[in-house]
Amino acid sequence: MIPVDYYIIVSILLFSIGSAIVFTRRNILYVLMGIELIFNAANINLVAFGQFEPYLNGQLFSMLVITVAAAESVVALAIVIVLFKKLNTIDLSEIKNLKEK
Amino acid sequence: MSGIIPHIEVPLLAADGISRLALTIFFMPVITFAVLFFAGKNIPASIRSWLATVVMGVMFLLSVYVHINLEGTHLSRWIWFEIGSIKFTTSLLLSNYSSTMMVIATFVSFMVHVYSVQYMKERRNHSKYFPYLALFVSSMLGIILSDNLLITFIFWELVGLASFLLIGFWYEKDSSAAAAKKAFLYNKFADLAFVIAIMILYGVYGTTEISIIQQYTNIGSALETSVFALPVLAGLAIWFATVGKSAQFPLYVWLPDAMAGPTPVSALLHAATMVAAGVFLLLKTSFLLGGWVSNIIVIIGCITALLAALQAIRTFDAKKVLAFSTVSQLGYMMMAVGVGATDAAFFHLATHAFFKACLFLSVGAVIHAMHHMQSHQFDHGQYKELDTLDMRLMGGFRKTMPITFVSYSIAYAALIGLPFFSGFLSKDAILSGLYDWACLTGTWSWLIVASAFTTVGITAFYMTRQFILIFFGDFRLMKIDVSYKKFFEHIKENEWLINVPMMLLALLSIWFFFSINPLHAQTGWWMKQSFISDHIHDFHIFIPIIAICITTIALWIAFTKYKAVDAFVDTRAHLTHLFAHNYYIEKGIEAVVIKPVFVLAKVCSETDSMINHIIHGKVYFFILFAQIADVFDRWVVDGLVHFIVGLSRFIGSYFRSYLKGEIQGYFYFTLIAFALLLLLLGWYL
Numbered sequence: 001m002i003p004v005d006y007y008i009i010v011s012i013l014l015f016s017i018g019s020a021i022v023f024t025r026r027n028i029l030y031v032l033m034g035i036e037l038i039f040n041a042a043n044i045n046l047v048a049f050g051q052f053e054p055y056l057n058g059q060l061f062s063m064l065v066i067t068v069a070a071a072e073s074v075v076a077l078a079i080v081i082v083l084f085k086k087l088n089t090i091d092l093s094e095i096k097n098l099k100e101k
Numbered sequence: 102m103s104g105i106i107p108h109i110e111v112p113l114l115a116a117d118g119i120s121r122l123a124l125t126i127f128f129m130p131v132i133t134f135a136v137l138f139f140a141g142k143n144i145p146a147s148i149r150s151w152l153a154t155v156v157m158g159v160m161f162l163l164s165v166y167v168h169i170n171l172e173g174t175h176l177s178r179w180i181w182f183e184i185g186s187i188k189f190t191t192s193l194l195l196s197n198y199s200s201t202m203m204v205i206a207t208f209v210s211f212m213v214h215v216y217s218v219q220y221m222k223e224r225r226n227h228s229k230y231f232p233y234l235a236l237f238v239s240s241m242l243g244i245i246l247s248d249n250l251l252i253t254f255i256f257w258e259l260v261g262l263a264s265f266l267l268i269g270f271w272y273e274k275d276s277s278a279a280a281a282k283k284a285f286l287y288n289k290f291a292d293l294a295f296v297i298a299i300m301i302l303y304g305v306y307g308t309t310e311i312s313i314i315q316q317y318t319n320i321g322s323a324l325e326t327s328v329f330a331l332p333v334l335a336g337l338a339i340w341f342a343t344v345g346k347s348a349q350f351p352l353y354v355w356l357p358d359a360m361a362g363p364t365p366v367s368a369l370l371h372a373a374t375m376v377a378a379g380v381f382l383l384l385k386t387s388f389l390l391g392g393w394v395s396n397i398i399v400i401i402g403c404i405t406a407l408l409a410a411l412q413a414i415r416t417f418d419a420k421k422v423l424a425f426s427t428v429s430q431l432g433y434m435m436m437a438v439g440v441g442a443t444d445a446a447f448f449h450l451a452t453h454a455f456f457k458a459c460l461f462l463s464v465g466a467v468i469h470a471m472h473h474m475q476s477h478q479f480d481h482g483q484y485k486e487l488d489t490l491d492m493r494l495m496g497g498f499r500k501t502m503p504i505t506f507v508s509y510s511i512a513y514a515a516l517i518g519l520p521f522f523s524g525f526l527s528k529d530a531i532l533s534g535l536y537d538w539a540c541l542t543g544t545w546s547w548l549i550v551a552s553a554f555t556t557v558g559i560t561a562f563y564m565t566r567q568f569i570l571i572f573f574g575d576f577r578l579m580k581i582d583v584s585y586k587k588f589f590e591h592i593k594e595n596e597w598l599i600n601v602p603m604m605l606l607a608l609l610s611i612w613f614f615f616s617i618n619p620l621h622a623q624t625g626w627w628m629k630q631s632f633i634s635d636h637i638h639d640f641h642i643f644i645p646i647i648a649i650c651i652t653t654i655a656l657w658i659a660f661t662k663y664k665a666v667d668a669f670v671d672t673r674a675h676l677t678h679l680f681a682h683n684y685y686i687e688k689g690i691e692a693v694v695i696k697p698v699f700v701l702a703k704v705c706s707e708t709d710s711m712i713n714h715i716i717h718g719k720v721y722f723f724i725l726f727a728q729i730a731d732v733f734d735r736w737v738v739d740g741l742v743h744f745i746v747g748l749s750r751f752i753g754s755y756f757r758s759y760l761k762g763e764i765q766g767y768f769y770f771t772l773i774a775f776a777l778l779l780l781l782l783g784w785y786l
Binding site: 095 | 760761762764767768769772
């Protein structure tokens with residue numbers, strides 16, 4: 001049985017990579033993919049710790065997270081399309097509408 | 102008092118035929134009133150007056166029919182209204198008293214109506230005159246027929262209202278309006294006592310039915326338990342109510358002023374309706390009078406009789422002399438009620454109704470003739486202001502107005518109590534009643550008898566004075582102003598509508614209508630058959646003799662004094678002044694009642710304003726406190742809130758300044774915050 005430390009290391013790596021993508025990339029689609037990585041890091045954690053629990057609630061919960069992530073990415077992609085239609089760009093460095101004037 | 106109203110079973114009695122007839126008589130003037138009051142302006146004046154007169158005539162005939170066919174007493178009682186389980190009954194009592202009074206009231210009213218048809222012709226406000234008269238008569242009939250104090254009180258007030266309207270009939274004259282107001286207020290003041298009496302009797306017996314109360318009351322035993330037993334006090338209160346209506350000392354001062362109304366109204370007021378109502382009520386409730394209350398009634402009656410008679414001596418207003426004489430005669434009736442000679446009192450009430458109405462109508466005829474002369478003078482363009490009531494300006498009317506002279510003489514003879522006239526019989530009945538009472542009580546009561554006899558003399562004196570001043574001598578106005586000479590011929594006998602009622606009333610002032618024996622009423626049908634009472638008056642032959650002697654002396658003095666008087670020099674100005682001011686009774690009432698009330702009102706108003714000031718002070722204190730609280734609120738509470746808001750805003754805007762609107766920036770900060778949170782968590786764990 002693979003010790004839980006390894007899972008945690010993998011999940012940390014995934015999280016770090018995801019975060020790095022989200023921070024550094026300017027393309028909004030890459031940012032979305034980074035977010036997906038962060039979700040999966042969380043999922044790995046859930047599954048890894050879920051094995052200690054006889055009813056496997058953690059693993060079931062990871063299924064739920066995957067489903068929610070799918071739904072979320074649908075919404076996110078729709079937003080991206082709308083964004084592109086409005087601003088004609090998907091470069092995050094150009095999208096600064098959140099800042100108050 | 103236990104506080105619980107005692108329950109006395111009041112049986113209901115169905116009205117029989119004769120009671121229904123009496124009720125019909127009562128409702129006839131009510132209908133006349135309604136028709137003439139609301140539709141009077143659309144009916145021609147002659148039809149209006151004759152309608153009221155004919156209805157009154159029919160009422161008189163029906164009353165006579167009721168009186169003749171009445172046997173015993175007929176009491177009918179029915180439920181008036183119910184409040185919960187309490188039943189208020191009302192009842193109608195037909196007895197000899199009430200049917201006789203009905204005949205008197207309707208007859209005098211009928212005569213006054215006939216007289217008024219002529220007298221009030223083409224006078225201002227004519228359309229309201231006859232409905233008011235109808236209201237007056239119907240209310241009086243209500244008092245006569247009702248056997249319930251509550252109903253009696255309602256009619257009692259209606260009589261007051263009708264008298265107010267009729268006294269102030271020519272209300273555009275200030276004196277008339279003032280007289281009407283005075284009459285109304287004096288009566289209202291006394292009527293308070295009536296309300297108190299009703300409350301006491303209802304509290305004691307739980308009913309206001311007079312006949313029921315009579316069954317349960319024994320005033321003698323009540324007086325034995327306590328001098329101030331409740332029924333005794335109720336009797337006192339009822340008497341005080343009649344002090345107002347029947348014009349007793351000290352409230353009689355409204356009656357002379359009430360002469361401001363039309364003369365036929367005065368006749369009605371003095372004979373059949375207003376003042377008779379008081380005496381009649383007292384007769385009905387005489388079972389409540391006894392002991393010290395009776396003594397008060399006698400004393401006040403005696404004072405009233407004497408004072409009013411004295412005032413009449415020095416009055417020159419022809420109608421006021423008669424008004425004082427009415428007050429004086431009412432004093433006699435009250436004395437008779439007080440000593441228990443109720444049938445004598447009622448007898449005098451009846452005879453007085455006829456001769457006093459006749460006197461008023463005669464004097465009214467004289468005044469009418471004076472007005473007539475004045476209007477002729479006006480046609481000649483020589484109108485002068487003239488007091489047509491002043492006896493000093495009259496005189497010598499004996500030749501020009503013989504019918505008036507004869508009727509006046511008969512009524513005059515009846516009033517001063519000459520033999521062969523009705524007043525002689527009734528006055529002797531009262532005097533002998535007083536004498537019997539004085540024999541029983543003794544001491545001070547002889548003073549009352551003496552003063553009653555004195556008043557007989559004074560009455561003869563002032564009436565003779567008026568008689569001479571109006572009808573004998575020369576026409577004095579001519580001596581003052583020669584220009585009146587050619588108008589004297591216009592003073593002539595009035596129309597028949599004025600003369601006939603006068604003559605009929607004069608006829609009824611002669612003895613044989615009341616007693617076959619002209620010198621003694623006991624043998625007459627009136628005293629013998631009409632009123633079966635326990636009082637058997639012994640016949641004292643010396644009483645009429647003394648009375649006649651006094652009257653004759655007074656007549657002789659008056660004749661010698663006024664036979665040839667043309668100039669009136671007031672030798673006793675103080676006395677005249679005293680009499681003209683009603684012995685300062687009004688001033689006394691003002692000092693005793695009105696001034697203290699005003700002082701009380703002033704004290705109350707000052708207390709009120711003081712309380713106002715205190716409340717204002719309190720309010721100012723609260724306003725100041727509120728201002729301070731407001732400042733505290735603004736600067737301290739609000740300031741604190743604003744400070745916190747500002748601090749948060751400052752911190753928020755500080756951190757916000759790091760955000761450039763890039764999405765990654767938000768994520769970055771969120772991550773840092775999350776990491777810090779985890780660190781904090783790790784610190785505590």
